[in-house]
Amino acid sequence: MVEKLSQRCKRWGRAALNFIFRPGHQYSYTDASGDMQTGFSEEMVVFYLRSYPEYLNLLETEKELIQKISDKEFPLGQFEGQTNIEGFCIICGHNVDFHVDLQYSFFDRNIRVPNWRERMVCPDCGMSGRTRAIYHFFVAKVRPHRNSLIYITEQVTPLYKELLKHYPNLTGSEFLDSTATNPGFNAKNIRNEDLTRLTFRDKSFHYILSFDCLEHIPDYRQAIREIFRCLKESGIFYFCIPFYPYQQYNTLRAYINDDQQTVHLEPPEYHGNPLSENGSLCYHNFSFQLLEEIRETGFRDVEVVMYWSEKYGYLGGLKALFIAKK
Numbered sequence: 001m002v003e004k005l006s007q008r009c010k011r012w013g014r015a016a017l018n019f020i021f022r023p024g025h026q027y028s029y030t031d032a033s034g035d036m037q038t039g040f041s042e043e044m045v046v047f048y049l050r051s052y053p054e055y056l057n058l059l060e061t062e063k064e065l066i067q068k069i070s071d072k073e074f075p076l077g078q079f080e081g082q083t084n085i086e087g088f089c090i091i092c093g094h095n096v097d098f099h100v101d102l103q104y105s106f107f108d109r110n111i112r113v114p115n116w117r118e119r120m121v122c123p124d125c126g127m128s129g130r131t132r133a134i135y136h137f138f139v140a141k142v143r144p145h146r147n148s149l150i151y152i153t154e155q156v157t158p159l160y161k162e163l164l165k166h167y168p169n170l171t172g173s174e175f176l177d178s179t180a181t182n183p184g185f186n187a188k189n190i191r192n193e194d195l196t197r198l199t200f201r202d203k204s205f206h207y208i209l210s211f212d213c214l215e216h217i218p219d220y221r222q223a224i225r226e227i228f229r230c231l232k233e234s235g236i237f238y239f240c241i242p243f244y245p246y247q248q249y250n251t252l253r254a255y256i257n258d259d260q261q262t263v264h265l266e267p268p269e270y271h272g273n274p275l276s277e278n279g280s281l282c283y284h285n286f287s288f289q290l291l292e293e294i295r296e297t298g299f300r301d302v303e304v305v306m307y308w309s310e311k312y313g314y315l316g317g318l319k320a321l322f323i324a325k326k
């Protein structure tokens with residue numbers, strides 16, 4: 001047993017130790033309602049990175065593993081219409097047949113690839129691979145206390161509803177209207193916040209969570225400054241974005257000019273928005289440059305968690321989550 005563990009850790013990198021407690025054993029935690037939640041940890045690939053050179057090094061030293069991941073995924077992606085893939089849902093706590101379809105699929109060297117991140121959905125809880133992983137790492141790696149003061153930049157999503165069950169001091173908001181009185185509430189009691197001018201007092205939260213938001217904010221640096229301001233000392237900004245690790249620098253796709261008009265530098269790309277049929281324009285493609293910018297804002301440290309798991313249905317190659325500490 002011990003030998004097996006050390007072999008795995010050698011292969012997955014030292015960082016994986018944080019996740020692999022013991023092969024074949026479960027880890028467990030108690031949720032807000034006192035129910036024991038369990039999950040298997042030995043089938044997760046995890047790397048923690050801080051810079052572009054570290055990423056290049058990973059590509060070099062873990063070539064075999066990365067190839068194995070793509071060999072595993074290729075046959076899974078060969079289907080028409082939709083299919084089911086068995087796995088363990090960390091939210092539901094049992095095995096399910098994840099539903100996968102071809103919405104938002106794309107072509108990579110003439111091969112159609114499903115959008116694993118968004119379209120591998122649990123039939124029981126309705127959560128995507130991306131949101132299940134966000135929840136998984138929040139509980140297992142970020143490890144908030146059940147009474148922690150948490151702000152999340154979404155309020156109409158399954159993830160918000162799931163987090164609220166376990167963390168009663170959760171505040172959610174949506175970006176409804178930049179001209180609304182801040183914080184405005186709409187008829188359905190949805191809170192309006194503009195990330196570039198949050199209405200919260202300084203040092204209000206232990207954790208601020210934001211998933212696939214920053215790329216839609218023209219002045220995302222101002223948003224990061226606001227998040228920093230609203231975090232308590234040692235608070236954590238936990239987030240994700242569509243990430244392009246193989247680029248060293250961010251790409252500006254569009255910006256707002258002095259006449260308040262949108263100028264496109266790349267073909268306009270719109271992402272799904274639960275509150276708008278038109279979707280949201282993507283202004284930025286982020287890479288490791290973003291980590292430097294976050295550090296320049298004053299955060300002590302920021303790391304990228306790169307993960308993949310067939311068991312939990314976190315497919316699509318190594319995916320990224322970010323943990324920035326104030």
Ligand SMILES: [Zn+2]
Nearest residue numbers: 089092122125
């Ligand atoms: Zn589920």
